[in-house]
Amino acid sequence: MTRSKILITGASAGLGAAMARDFAEKGRDLALCARRLDALESLRDELHAAHPNIKVAVHALDVDDHAAIPSVFAQLREELDGLDRVIVNAGIGKGARIGTGRADANIATATTNFVSALAQTEAALEIFRAKGAGHLVLVSSMSAVRGLPGTKAAYSASKAGLAALGEALTVEFAQSPIAVTTLLPGFIATDMAAKAGDARMVAPLDKGVAAMVRAIERERIRACVPGWPWRLIDLVLPHLPRAVVARMS
Template sequence: MELINKTALVTGASGGIGEELARQLAERGAHLVLVARRADALERLRREILAAHPGREVTVIPADLAEADAGREVVDALRAAGRPVDLLVNNAGIGSHGAFAEQDPAAVARLIQLNITSLVDLTGRLLPGMLERGCGGVVNVASTAAFQPVPSMAVYAASKAFVLSFTEALWGETRGTGVRVLTLCPGATETAFFTNTGKEFLTRGRQTPAEVARTALNALDGHAPTAVSGLANRLSSAGYRFLPRAAMIRFSQDAVRATHAA
């Protein structure tokens, strides 16, 4: 996908995969709109990118996409700034770890709002303009957790399964329109995800955010609906389809079993 002088909006850009995607998009010539809760982190990244790439335009929109109606506020800010979006990267997300019956309902609602509702809302608000222009792209970040149920991460895995199904369906709907739609499925990655859950698990084989971002941008140049980052992750994601459902659930449960509190 051609990115020179195009505008890419990246949610969850204040750290981890989103921050690295922003850097690599800037390297490939894109202007940026950075969205996340932490305005200070976004401003730091904005200054860093402009220092490395003086010709880029970088707009910061602080927003908490775990709040209802945040997507509308982001799009209103885009319109006020006169910034049409050529590439939407829905990266913002949050995880949890623990038995569902012990989860705080308010925290579960925020997870669903962020991982599903705001992602769908932003896609629905920005995709029509891309289709009208006959060009653009949407990258929705799911997870390797999307390929199977995951006890102790039940709502998180289900939310990512939604993202995978939703985005692959959009890929089918937009074929031949000039709009590139992609699901990115990282495995365990060295980000604040694990710190935020308060648990330590999947400690081996984690990728770096830079590796995941490269997978996403390379996949944008292809045609497949889904990109799984990392060979081991691709093999395990494909292998799950051959397991009986009960065995799949037990295997995924063992894989994410917490070793100790962080």
Template sequence: MTRQNILITGASSGLGKGMAIEFAKMGRNLALCARRVERLEELKTELQAINPDIKIFIRALDVDDHDQVFKVIQAFADDMGQIDRVIVNAGMGKGASVGTGYFYANKQTAITNFVSALAQCEAAMQIFRSQNAGHLVTISSVSAVRGARRAMTVYAASKAALSSLTEGIRIDVMHTPIKVTTIHPGFIRSEINEKVKKVPFIVDTETGCKAMVKAIEKEVANSFVPTWPWAIFRYIARIAPLSWLAKLS
């Protein structure tokens, strides 16, 4: 099944922008939202140059404004007539070790990555239930598999919560035409980690986004991308001692 009309949150940069480019190459219509609307305007021009035959809609959205999340997603549905896929991508990675004075940064990450993701899922699923069709995609992380230290502690916890939330939604609609997918990216270079110098197995944004889009198109329940080494890492990490996990973060 071709999901022609695709909505991506957090689309102004990083993985959201990269996925938009890949879908534009495939001839899909796009609804793109993010806080920085000027970047969305630039991206729209870039996408139209890639494929002038697709329809592109853009709107400003701060996903932490939960009432606005519902309004914007519904407005995109009105624009497109029908939304076939919503990719809940917006997120952040602020924070530090718990108890070191950075509660508000950790709180912001927790809210954006989970509560605001919940708002996006709620808005998307309302539309999909009314259509009795659609594909919900959440962008989690390989860090959701186990806990992590330092700046990754709350980030990993928020992504674990998002993965669990998505699985619950999947169970809830498993006997309907609505599909639900969780993507767990490994280390992909983007704005969220551009200041991090030493990261194992990291790939560039284009390589990572191509792997993500390929997995999304398959509409599997869970996918760890790129496949090497993250499809294997998920199993090793679950039984690894804490001393080993500490070396990864």
């Protein structure tokens, strides 16, 4: 099934902007939102220049402003004359060691990555329920596979919550025309990944995003991307001794 009208949050940079470029190349109409309107407008102009036949609508949105999400989604739906895929991509990775006086960073991470993702999911599914069809994509993380210690604790917990939400919705909509995909990206070359992982395990941005888009287009229920080495890590990580996991802090 071709989903021709796609909304992406957190689209001003990183994975969101890269996915927008990939979908634009495929001829899809795009609704892009993020906090930085100037970056979105620059991306819109770039996409229009390269692909003059597609529509690109942009709107400023801070996903932590939960009350604003439904109205922004509705406005973007109106500008594109419909939405048939929403990619909940906006996220942050500010984490600090819990109990070290940086509760603000951990609460912000949990709020954006889970509570705000839930708010986006509410708005997307309200649109899809009214339409009777659609594809919801939740961008979680390989960090969701196992609770990770140290500075990664709040981040992995927030992404595990999002992955659990995806699983719950997959079950709920299994017999319906609404599809749900949960993506678990490994380290892909963005500013966030550069701070988080071993450089030897970081996939180039184009390769990582191509794997994400393939999984989205196939409407996979759950996908670790890129496949290597993350599918293997998905199998092994839950069973590693805690002493080994402790070294990941």
